[in-house]
Amino acid sequence: MIKQPNVILGNAELLVTMGRKGELFGFFYPRRDHAQHIDESLACIHTGETLLWTNSNDWQSIQNYIEDTNIVSTKLYHDSGIRISILDLVHPDVPVLIRRFKIQSQKKISGKFYYYSNFNVGETSKKNSGYCDTNARMIVQYWQDYYIGIHSMPEFSEWQIGKAMDTIWWTNSRYDMEDGKLQNNKEDIGNINNAAGWELELEADGTKEFVIFVGAAPSRNLLYKRMHELAKLPLEQIFEKTREHWVMWLSKKQVLKMSGLEGYNNLRQELFNAYNRALLTLYLMNDHENGSFVAAPEFDSNFEKCGGYGFCWNRDSSEVVLALKHSGYPEYCDRFFSWCIRTQLPDGSWFQRYWLDGNKAPSWGNFDYSTQIDETGSTLYAMDVYYRTLEGLKKIEFLEEVWISVLRAAEYLMKRTKTGLHESCMDLWETYYGIFTYTNASVYAGLVGASNLAEENGEAGLARRWKKRAEFIKQATIDRFWLQEGYFAKGVVSEKLDKTLDASVLATYIPFGMLSPRKPVERDMIFFLIENIQKKLSSPVNRHYGIKRYENDAYINGNPWIVTTLWLSEVMFALALDLPYEEEKDLHEETRKKLTEEGIRFLKWALAGTTSAGLLPEQVDKSTGKPAWAIPLGWSCSLMLDNILLLDKICRRKAGSETEG
Amino acid sequence: MVRDLCLFAGYNEDTQIVWFKISYSKGRGVLPAIINFLEEQDVLIMIGHLDNMNQETGEYSIFTEIRKEVDLDELSRKIGELEVVQQVEYGISEHRMIHLVDFPLNVIGVRAIIARAPTLVDIIRTLNESAPHAEGLLTLSGLRGGIHAAKYFRSIMPLDDKNFTSILTELYRAVGWGILEIDCDPETFEGKIIVRDSFIADVYGETDQPICAYMSGYFAGYLTEYSGKNIRVREVSCKATGHEVCEHIISPAPSGEKQEHVITRGVSR
Numbered sequence: 067m068i069k070q071p072n073v074i075l076g077n078a079e080l081l082v083t084m085g086r087k088g089e090l091f092g093f094f095y096p097r098r099d100h101a102q103h104i105d106e107s108l109a110c111i112h113t114g115e116t117l118l119w120t121n122s123n124d125w126q127s128i129q130n131y132i133e134d135t136n137i138v139s140t141k142l143y144h145d146s147g148i149r150i151s152i153l154d155l156v157h158p159d160v161p162v163l164i165r166r167f168k169i170q171s172q173k174k175i176s177g178k179f180y181y182y183s184n185f186n187v188g189e190t191s192k193k194n195s196g197y198c199d200t201n202a203r204m205i206v207q208y209w210q211d212y213y214i215g216i217h218s219m220p221e222f223s224e225w226q227i228g229k230a231m232d233t234i235w236w237t238n239s240r241y242d243m244e245d246g247k248l249q250n251n252k253e254d255i256g257n258i259n260n261a262a263g264w265e266l267e268l269e270a271d272g273t274k275e276f277v278i279f280v281g282a283a284p285s286r287n288l289l290y291k292r293m294h295e296l297a298k299l300p301l302e303q304i305f306e307k308t309r310e311h312w313v314m315w316l317s318k319k320q321v322l323k324m325s326g327l328e329g330y331n332n333l334r335q336e337l338f339n340a341y342n343r344a345l346l347t348l349y350l351m352n353d354h355e356n357g358s359f360v361a362a363p364e365f366d367s368n369f370e371k372c373g374g375y376g377f378c379w380n381r382d383s384s385e386v387v388l389a390l391k392h393s394g395y396p397e398y399c400d401r402f403f404s405w406c407i408r409t410q411l412p413d414g415s416w417f418q419r420y421w422l423d424g425n426k427a428p429s430w431g432n433f434d435y436s437t438q439i440d441e442t443g444s445t446l447y448a449m450d451v452y453y454r455t456l457e458g459l460k461k462i463e464f465l466e467e468v469w470i471s472v473l474r475a476a477e478y479l480m481k482r483t484k485t486g487l488h489e490s491c492m493d494l495w496e497t498y499y500g501i502f503t504y505t506n507a508s509v510y511a512g513l514v515g516a517s518n519l520a521e522e523n524g525e526a527g528l529a530r531r532w533k534k535r536a537e538f539i540k541q542a543t544i545d546r547f548w549l550q551e552g553y554f555a556k557g558v559v560s561e562k563l564d565k566t567l568d569a570s571v572l573a574t575y576i577p578f579g580m581l582s583p584r585k586p587v588e589r590d591m592i593f594f595l596i597e598n599i600q601k602k603l604s605s606p607v608n609r610h611y612g613i614k615r616y617e618n619d620a621y622i623n624g625n626p627w628i629v630t631t632l633w634l635s636e637v638m639f640a641l642a643l644d645l646p647y648e649e650e651k652d653l654h655e656e657t658r659k660k661l662t663e664e665g666i667r668f669l670k671w672a673l674a675g676t677t678s679a680g681l682l683p684e685q686v687d688k689s690t691g692k693p694a695w696a697i698p699l700g701w702s703c704s705l706m707l708d709n710i711l712l713l714d715k716i717c718r719r720k721a722g723s724e725t726e727g
Numbered sequence: 728m729v730r731d732l733c734l735f736a737g738y739n740e741d742t743q744i745v746w747f748k749i750s751y752s753k754g755r756g757v758l759p760a761i762i763n764f765l766e767e768q769d770v771l772i773m774i775g776h777l778d779n780m781n782q783e784t785g786e787y788s789i790f791t792e793i794r795k796e797v798d799l800d801e802l803s804r805k806i807g808e809l810e811v812v813q814q815v816e817y818g819i820s821e822h823r824m825i826h827l828v829d830f831p832l833n834v835i836g837v838r839a840i841i842a843r844a845p846t847l848v849d850i851i852r853t854l855n856e857s858a859p860h861a862e863g864l865l866t867l868s869g870l871r872g873g874i875h876a877a878k879y880f881r882s883i884m885p886l887d888d889k890n891f892t893s894i895l896t897e898l899y900r901a902v903g904w905g906i907l908e909i910d911c912d913p914e915t916f917e918g919k920i921i922v923r924d925s926f927i928a929d930v931y932g933e934t935d936q937p938i939c940a941y942m943s944g945y946f947a948g949y950l951t952e953y954s955g956k957n958i959r960v961r962e963v964s965c966k967a968t969g970h971e972v973c974e975h976i977i978s979p980a981p982s983g984e985k986q987e988h989v990i991t992r993g994v995s996r
Contacts, residue, residue, distance in 0.1 A: 231860035233940060235870055236957035236980040249982055258858055
């Protein structure tokens, strides 16, 4: 069953995804992509008469992050007058989720508080083993060297380890809670679940507090030690340490000013919040050991409705690391490009997608015709962009580190673009085989980047060769794909020109810079692209328009995407900045203003499509306006960062010119 | 328990199938008066049922066969003019396949549908063939249904040791799931349930293993909810394995730390 999170939290080793009622959806340890140990994990209350599941429709919820942290507050309200406040945080140093439940009731309750879990330790429901250590007051479930445990303050007074899916249904912990008394079975094997129980005696308007630790470790011994050490610490101390960790990490960011946005109600503050949230989200999607990123925390591991998102794509990650670099976090570039060197294929290209440790992920891009050449172009382009930002020794060392990889990748692109357009492969949306404007633009940018790196490395001959091919590709793309209607065709599909307008053709300007706004003809082409994309791909919802990927898009109902919408607004902001500017007389002032205002409208539309806690999804449901499909999506986060940084630059420039004026 | 449902086979090009829902004031001789009037109008009543709306009002739902030239608006108006009639609704079953007077269909307090037995059996078969723990999954699904049934019956009538088995038997027969013979001691909750013509076993075809886990779960849920104790129901013989009938054994579920399954499943090996 596909369940989309409303919040995520974690630390370097642990990633937790959670629904809006505080129910756990995912518990990824020790990597962001593997293994996911949880099927369900949530609290229940037995009122003495009936069992209330906290994820049922009877509860209303309010959920948000504690400001500038990955600490989550969830408040649940039940019609019967029961209120539960949940505070969730992951200790910065150890993979333990700490959950504080405060329960209040308007009426007297004489019942039980339960914490129910259905773990699939090792990402399997098979061959698990579970037990309740009544001396250590720990429920543990393990498979091979994955140990997941539950410990609590105060200690639980009853428990059940039962079969999750068996004909002996009365051992099932789900059902065992129904009568308000657990059977205290101590151990079992196979597909099992568990529950811990506490007495819940509440006077009217009384409060009771339970702290539950859900931890992970590679051994039984370490799990016990971690849980018991944490349980000794006052929760306030752990909370402060965790809050401080996030605040300190955020303090390294590029500081925003955003002056001049006063006329947009609360937009300035919303953008500050969105900026911080995107950064905090990307922290959680990065493999701190390997440098790779998941596109999104996995939510469809059975590939029921898509091919899954819990893997690393070079296309997405190249965008992400550059956005992080521009936001003040260059270390993500270093780690990611080291990972790229390690994962490059023998032919010089990069695979469709990888596990975070660098192994090839499940793929439908195993052949030359089904690979995605743009991922190699994007990677080379990103390496060069990063290189240009470096200085001194660091610059030299980076070039030394990546040079062989650059050489191999550039030659791969040369091999596959002999006619001036790339050979047939799969498009960036992983839907079509053919030749694409987007892919050609990425190859162009990759070869221009490689050429610059070659020049810097004293390889003038290679630099000229790669630059020449890049220009050849640019010309061929314009000649073959630019349409009289004023936009680039998607490309060639089934050996025919496919004139479908695809928002990804924006890549000819941003990020790949194949079109230059400094050349009047190309500037006009960019304006035409903006106009036609708005005209043909706008999808009305949330009181404005989001941008669809392409005409007749059928993937997940053809919703508008945050990615394509923020892509368009980024183009608008970038163009506003790139238009020729003369201090004495700004000939483009009106256009600049219009582009900025339109960009802000799309940016606000993207903000309206986040989860209640501010996570950016991949799409926005075209009917309800709610976040849709992958949540959070790293690519959406990186585009949000890019947009905000560009808007900040516009604001600074404007403030500067006004000051000077 | 199945209500508001009529199935027709055959076809007569001169007639049409029409349903009427007639609300009337209750009283001696009222219903015969309505029926007599309809017969006078040359209306052939094929099937009908009565509903007690409240102490004063009743509802008479009928399916009829009427010649096509009859003006149905006029006929409906005439029925409505009868002194005892409060309201009349009618509709035409154009394709004579299935028609429900009240949409949607309702069975024991919740929405119901009509499905071919093979439709459900195909789902069961697919689970058995493809899903891990299919038997457990079906047991748990049945358990939910059985719990709901007992809760529903308790909410509308006194459910006691005298009638708890006969109500379940009646339900199974009404929905076409099978004919039950229940022998269950209400003190110990030990006994057995014989299912004749189980829709699962009938349709499933020959198998090596009993395949009515959904029904076992249903019985377990019903008896557990009724008794307030965990009741285990196991199918020990099944028509699909070549037996004449399906047999489900009832017993209290084992409880406590050392449960029966731990030993019987050979885990100690």
